Amino acid sequence: MAxxxxxxxxxxxIIPIEVGGLDLSFTNSALFMVATVAxxxxxxxxxxxxRGLVPTRxxxxxxxSYEFVASTLRSSAGNEGMRxxxxxxxxxxxxxxxxxxxxxxxxxxxxxxxxxTFALAMVVIGLVxxxxxxxxxxxxxxxxxxxxxxxxxxxxxxxxxxxxxxxRPISLSVRLFANMLAGHITLKVFTxxxxxxxxSDALGIFGPITSILPLVMGVALTGLEFLVAFLQAYVFTVxxxxxxxxxxxxxx
Amino acid sequence: MATTQxxxxxxxEHAAGTEVPHDxxxxxxxxxxxxxxxxxxxxxxxxxxxxxxxxxxxxxxxxIAGILxxxxxxxxxxxxxxxxxxxxxxxxxxxxxxxxxxxRNRAHGIAHDxxxxxxxxxxxxxxxAEEGLSKxxxxxxxxxxxxxxxxxxQVSEIATDTTTTLVETLIGKAPTKTELSKAIDGAMx
Numbered sequence: 001m002a003x004x005x006x007x008x009x010x011x012x013x014i015i016p017i018e019v020g021g022l023d024l025s026f027t028n029s030a031l032f033m034v035a036t037v038a039x040x041x042x043x044x045x046x047x048x049x050x051r052g053l054v055p056t057r058x059x060x061x062x063x064x065s066y067e068f069v070a071s072t073l074r075s076s077a078g079n080e081g082m083r084x085x086x087x088x089x090x091x092x093x094x095x096x097x098x099x100x101x102x103x104x105x106x107x108x109x110x111x112x113x114x115x116x117t118f119a120l121a122m123v124v125i126g127l128v129x130x131x132x133x134x135x136x137x138x139x140x141x142x143x144x145x146x147x148x149x150x151x152x153x154x155x156x157x158x159x160x161x162x163x164x165x166x167x168r169p170i171s172l173s174v175r176l177f178a179n180m181l182a183g184h185i186t187l188k189v190f191t192x193x194x195x196x197x198x199x200s201d202a203l204g205i206f207g208p209i210t211s212i213l214p215l216v217m218g219v220a221l222t223g224l225e226f227l228v229a230f231l232q233a234y235v236f237t238v239x240x241x242x243x244x245x246x247x248x249x250x251x252x
Numbered sequence: 253m254a255t256t257q258x259x260x261x262x263x264x265e266h267a268a269g270t271e272v273p274h275d276x277x278x279x280x281x282x283x284x285x286x287x288x289x290x291x292x293x294x295x296x297x298x299x300x301x302x303x304x305x306x307x308x309x310x311x312x313x314x315x316i317a318g319i320l321x322x323x324x325x326x327x328x329x330x331x332x333x334x335x336x337x338x339x340x341x342x343x344x345x346x347x348x349x350x351x352x353x354x355x356r357n358r359a360h361g362i363a364h365d366x367x368x369x370x371x372x373x374x375x376x377x378x379x380x381a382e383e384g385l386s387k388x389x390x391x392x393x394x395x396x397x398x399x400x401x402x403x404x405x406q407v408s409e410i411a412t413d414t415t416t417t418l419v420e421t422l423i424g425k426a427p428t429k430t431e432l433s434k435a436i437d438g439a440m441x
Contacts, residue, residue, distance in 0.1 A: 009283040011293070022291050029289070030296035037304045044312040051319055053326060059319075066316045086309035094304055113284045115293050120301070181284065 005188035009112055009181070029116075032101060032108045039101065040093045065093070072238060077245040084244050087127065091120065092237040099180060099229035103222070111232075112180040114173060121173035124240045132247040143250040172239055179232045183225045191218040411436045 015026035047062035055063055069089045073081050095111060102109025110116055132140035144161040145154060197203065197211035283289070412432055419427045427435075 006282060011283055011286070011289045017292075023288060024292050024295050026296070027289065027292055029293050030300070033296050033300035037300045037307070040304060041307045041312065044308075044316070048312070048315050048319060051315075051322075053323055055319075062316060063320065066313070066320070086305060086313055089313060090301065090305045090308045093308070094301060113289075113293060115284070115290045116297055119294055119297050123301075177284070 005185045005192065008108070008184060008188060011113075028108045029110055029113065032098065032110050036094055036098045036101060036110060040097050043097075044093075069237065072234075073241045073244075076238065076241040077248055080248050081241065081244055084127075088237060088240055088244070091124070091240055092233055095120070095176065095236050096230065096233035099233055100226070102180065102184065103225060103229060109180055109184055111176055112184060114177045117177040118169065118173035120176075120236075121169040124172065124243060125169045128243045128247040131244075132250060135247070136250055140247075140250045143246055147251065168239075168243060172236065176232050176236055179228055183221075183228050187218065187221050187225060190214045190221060194218065408433075408436060411439075 011027045011029050013025040013027050014031060017024045017026060044062055044065075047056075047058040050056060050059060052059055066089070069092050070082070070085060073085055073088050077084070098110040101107055102112065129140075132143070136142075144158045144165065146157060146161070149157050191214065193214035194211045197207045197214070200207045203210070415432055415436060416426055419425075419432075
């Protein structure tokens, strides 16, 4: 496969399934979604199997992830927001574990496909809209009309608010997708240089020597990508919490 | 091949890459924009994410919440117990202090009473002694007076006798009693 940096995003069928002309095959992407769920579930359930009053290191990590998401949700959506906790926690863990699994060489990154991140974003926005209307009815539309705006400006501000609301699923999904995609391409390109330089005859002895530079870069980028993997999961979660807060308290 | 237009945008980027033998339908271009895979990804995302949500909400999170709750309860319980013990200790200290103060007061009282009693006894005994002494003194004085008056009464008698004898010897004639007593009384004044 060598140097094609796009190849890592290729979806290949593992078990072909076709229903009514629609391709629903179990692919490598599906495999890594299953792996994400399995890793998450094992991490959380086996980590807490001791139910220790004094936690082990593993249980400590589980509790830390719980408290981390809980405090994020509570700080942006208040105590009422805690009813969405299982959902927000699932989102965080799914994105985080999918991102981290993608860091393994030859592993597929589920979140590097726009359709996946967009679907997750639409679930969030769909939940916000449905819950918002179910709880507040027409008052939910007050979200688009901020208080304290002079009368003449209301239509303009409302228009801006509507556009910003509609762009939320796009920005939410594209941010995660683009970060994962770009990071993996960069990583692949730089580490590809190492191989190319080692293999090139044209540079003679300088080929292997200069190949250290992209190697150093590759190591640094790997560290950065781990940070990005966590950070993007966190950003996705924080924004989810803020949007859910809008559904809970639509008046500005 | 619905994404050929999307693919054509990106082919420029990786056309330079070596030609790789892809899977059957893999060479359609930029994979994330290949809409043929969308349905499958959405389906499997729905299944896996749904499963994850179910596991989280039914198993994992209640379990972690239970552990955290237990710990919080235990800590709160232990703190309450410690508080209770501290209060008990405080109460014991207070009781001890009170008992000590009482005992001290009682000791003071006893000491005071004893001192008073001793003082009274001493006073009484001193009074008795003084009384005895003054009685003896007055008795002695009375006796001295008696002796003195007895002596004095004898003095005039002696003086009378002596004078009678002297006068008789001098003039040969005893003086009359009245003259004599007048003269002696005058002399003794």
